Amino acid sequence: IGAVRAGKHVLVEKPLAATLEQADRMIVAGEAAGKIVMVGETVCFDPLLTFAADLIRDGAISEPALVQINREAYLRASFLHDRRWFLDEKLAGGGIMLSGGVHDFQIVRMLLGEPIEVYAVRARQRFREMQGDDTSVATARFPNGATAILIESFLMKSLITATGHEEHTVRVDGDLGSLRLDLRTRSLRLFSEHPAWQREGVLTEHDLRLEQQDPFDREIAHFLDCIRTGTEPLTNARDQRRTLELALAAYTSMRTGAPVTV
Structure with missing residues (x-):
């Protein structure tokens, strides 16, 4: 808020804010100052995901019925000890459903559109010094009956993690x-x-390889282009408020045990 009031365009890390109230204040401040407030949501600039969204829009799999997203990492104690703020739910805004899940709710929006209901549960806590969730699962329901499942975990142990x-x-x-x-x-x-897409009238597999482009580079280039041209960013603050709303609805569902209309 201070930056836009000082006459600066702003690229803010995702999520836009920790609460919808904070997000609304940022949106109002940016619009009042006539400055760009763009959220650094890299998935919107990932060629793999944008191509997948194009394939779906073009009917390559017909109407989607189910999306499953797995985001699994292993949160080492050293990470937590070096980032004490992440242990505090008020400072962090939540746990993995906010830090990682907000990316995946954005992916869901890209692939399926806008959900109408979110339900979520929190698993048994492994990192007890962390107030936010370290493992949780959310489902999102859509007007056409499609469903998305998001699995977010800091507990995955493998040679990769x-x-x-x-x-x-x-x-x-x-x-x-x-x-x-x-x-x-x-x-x-x-x-x-x-x-x-099929060959000889049967189900066909296509291994699609795309030119490698760094989503972060594309994100920064988009921000600079919006400043030069005065155009609204793809990941503008008002749009990204919606993604934040979905992630926060998951936390409301975890607390109440009930689905949340969004």
Whole structure:
């Protein structure tokens, strides 16, 4: 808020804020100052995800019915001890459902559109010094009956997570096919019975390789372009308030044990 009042355009790390009230104050301040407030939501600039969204829009798998997203890492004690603020739920805004889940709710929006209901549960806590959730699961329901499942965990132990990396996969199942994305290995596979994608009238697998482009580079380039041209960012504050709303609805559901209309 201080930055836009000082006449600066702002690129803020995701999530936009820890609460919707904070987000609203940031939005009002940016609009009053006539300055850009863009959220650094890298998934919107990931070529793998934007291509998957294009495939879905083009009908490659027909209408999607199910999206499953797994984000799994191992949160080492050294990480927590070096970032004491992350232990405090008020400072961090939550746990992994906010720090990682907000990315995945954005992916869900890209692939399926806007949900109408969110339900979430929190697993048994492993890192007891951490107030926020270290493992949780959310589901989102959509007007057309589609469902998304988000699994967010800091408890995954593997040779991959032991080196500080995370397992991050996305699966989309539709009437005529499925998409499989591995965001760590940068792979995208399409299984389709759509006439434009099948061969000899049978289900066909396509291993789709894209030119590697860094989402962070694309994000920064977009921010600078918006400043130069005066255009609204793709990940503007008002749009990203919606993604924050979904993640916070998951926390409301965890507390109440009931689905939350969004």
